[in-house]
Amino acid sequence: MTDKKIRVLIAKPGLDGHDRGAKVIARALRDAGMEVVYTGIRQTPEMIVEAALQEDVDVVGLSILSGAHMALFPRIMDLMRQHGLDDVLVVAGGIIPDEDVPALQAMGVKGVFGPGTSTDTIVRFIREHLS
Amino acid sequence: MTDHLVEGVLAGDRRAIARTISLIEDNGAEAQATLAALHPHTGRAHIVGVTGPPGSGKSSLVNALALYFRRGATGERGEGGSPKTVGIIAVDPTSPFSGGAILGDRIRMRDLAGDPGIFIRSMASRGSLGGLAWATADAVKVLDAAGFELIFIETVGAGQAEVDIARTAHTTVVVEVPGLGDDVQAIKAGILEIADIFAVNKADHEGADHAVMALRMMLDLDLGGTATVLHHGRLMEVVRTVTGGEEPPSQGPLPPARPSAWRPPIFKTIATRHEGVVDLATAILAHRAYLEQSGQLVQRERERAAAELETIIQQESLRRVLACAQGEKLAALIDRIVRREIDPYTASQHLLGG
């Protein structure tokens, strides 16, 4: 009688306060039956990885619109590895130029979703990658 | 796998703790074995329940309390007694429509980030209605076995009397806020039975004194002038009142011979500014001391074990009966009930007898 739920951490690294997208995604994932740990704005890489560890999430979703992703994501991915969280699916959304996507994928960010991505696409992506 | 996890938990490994809690939440077969292995190592932590209506600032209060127990009143480590390690389980409601949940309590606990003496876990209620999740009590055991000295459980706070918390915690803090509970009628029924301590949070808001007064009146009414008190729903013989702080005992000095009763003290707090938190924390420790000295602790452990055993038996027998009554047989019986060919009592006899 296992009752496995997908657990997702939604976090906003960096300083920007634009949390519209993060909140919409959090709701959409909840409505898709997932448990969403929402940590809110201004999260440092350390805080994000600590939360991912304690909450034992399957997915970490990072939302960033400030343009600081190329400075913050490598640190987050490093810390994830250091804490043995290699198996956690990491996805990102926000204002992320196409030219940065290959570098992000190389460091282990599996999905990058820009403005205009439907919430269904993200739900499907998560389900496919976890199954 | 299980051995590995148990070792990890006992060594305080955070990944192992997190994994084990998930295992319990997902109700995997390994969970029982893991819990069995952890059981001998539990029973050391003091468990504090924090309950109250939505928006009463439970998370902020837990944040402030945890910070105090870690670092003392001024943020200096060590002040206010030796620092205690703190585990936190924060429960939020599962959506009845989708089965999903948004767990947002960490937002209010960001002061605690980066402290290896703190472990925070968010938990969805997953259909349980008593303010906790089915897995909460077992998750507490994991934190207990991992060596956390104080464990806070923050309930859903959805509005119903959350009696589960009183069964799980040693000390239950009921959080009220001005404006919600300023009418005696508005204070939830059943709250006196579960509260060991009251916190009127957001005390800078209008009506705080009124809320304190309303609570005090309810306590007085309930205690009928003399201090007869319900502790966790159990009527106790009372000789004198000890309080954790808010008001001096109203009666004159009385002989301290027989077990003294605990009158729930009421504190005004402003969690976001860490005001009133020292008194509240002190009262939690005082309540612990009271439970130990009065013999309540032992008694409560027995009650808790009994209740737990009963629940497990209920669930397990239900599971077994339903497992035996293969799907088809069950479906056929249900159809017959609906067609009024059989009544549900007789049907259940069929199942249990069969």
Add this chain to the structure above:
Amino acid sequence: MFDPEKLKKLQEQKSRWEETTLQQSLADRPERMGQFLTTSGAPVERLYTPLDVASLDYERDLGFPGEYPFTRGIHATMHRGRLWTMRMFAGFGTAEETNARYKYLLDHGETGLSVAFDMPTLYGYDSDAPEALGEFGKCGVAVSSLADMEILFDGIPVDQITTSMTINSPAAVIWAMYIVMAEKRGIPMQVLGGTIQNDILKEFIAQKEFIFPPRPSMRLVVDTFEFGSKYLPRWNTISISGYHIREAGATAVQELAFTLADGFEYVRWGMERGLKVDEFAPRLSFFFNSHNDFFEEIAKFRAARRIWAREMRETFGAQDPRSWRLRFHTQTAGCSLTACQPENNIVRTAWQALAAVLGGTQSLHTNSMDEALALPSEYAVKIALRTQQLIAHESGVTHTVDPLAGSYFVEAMTNRIEQEVYRYFRQIEALGGVIPAIEKGFFQREIAEAAYRYQMEIDTHQRVIVGVNEYIEDEPIRIPLLEMDPHGYERQVARLERLRRERDNERVSSTLAALRQAARGTENTMPYILNCVRAYATLGEIMGVFRQVFGEYREPTII
């Protein structure tokens, strides 16, 4: 406005039309949707007639431009007299790079400056603070001290041009830097014109760039009101902003209701400080979003003026007509831009800008097509500026005042928005006012609900967004994006280090200590901030004093 007898006849005629011509038409060619909704989800009827504005009273509800209730505009001649200020929000990287961008824009016909600051500056951190990791110059220009401000405006005639600065929590400090920058060039503060956004309430509601709790934040805002009313008569000490509320997902009604409620809250705080309403209200300005729904936006701007005028006169007892006039800046909707097929954004921006002009805006920023991808390139920003010039000089819409007045549809929509705004006012009041409503998460919840509803409409194809859920292409994006100076950060850090070494550090400490003392008390902090700035104390140092005294705010959990 209409003869009741004629209206009665009209009603009969309308019923007849519905039963005959309409019935026939619907049978032949059914409508495309069961219900037609605005971008904000408000229903739009098939046809509007005098019946829909039967209660409209021309003199009471519309009046004449330049006169109460200003529904038709705040100036008698509107854009026939003077065009709106074409003010492009710009800033990135170092002060040097942004200075060059300003000169480029001025060369191409821009008529006012608008500064975008980077995230560390918005949060009151110096560029080299650990919290600023990776954020330098990304969303705007970094200004960590007076030295940066001096470079930013080097060679720009700040005595002749007005400057708007989008800065909130640290608004008083950045304003002080601007004042001292001019002072050092021999320009007295009395002649300076411009705007600081300084709208902290909407930060709590939507934009989330708050630092301190609401009440001490409000005190700093009122400090600037008081200082400005005495010494900078041409400065708008606040730009009460609906823009970010809308960007966070609010509807048009929510944008207007929450912004006006914020506005009244500032008025109350100013009056509580002992200022006379007419002393500071004329310097309050507004900032709205212009989203996709053309008529809804125009109606929103018209309703805004009418409500503000009425409340300022009737509720707050303002006597000076300048206190009744709602002056506003508009920015086209950043959230309506799409990352895919970015050229389409030029078209979206054009009609959003047109709505702002028809709605009577005083100044306008038009978004660049590439803003869903990065900060705007020179190429993209020029097209955006040209869009305004095209509307101004080629479309003809500026030739008359408030040309859409009297449209049954627009007037009915204006009335509806007004009514719904008042409904929100009553809700906010019931919660105890704006700040308690913030602390209870009321606005945040309303906005999150609206944002989610909107997204679901798109995801379920109830709402078509070209290039996003229909007419999708897989073409790669071909427009050139902005390249920033890769060594900007190092230069900025070096400049900061040199500054901290070479300035008179004793003077810095003593001015900071004096500020701390003032912050703890109730004095106006502006003179103390100015002294810190003159001593070249950094933004982080000055804001650090306030952080210490006021503490930092945590928002309620609303998702």
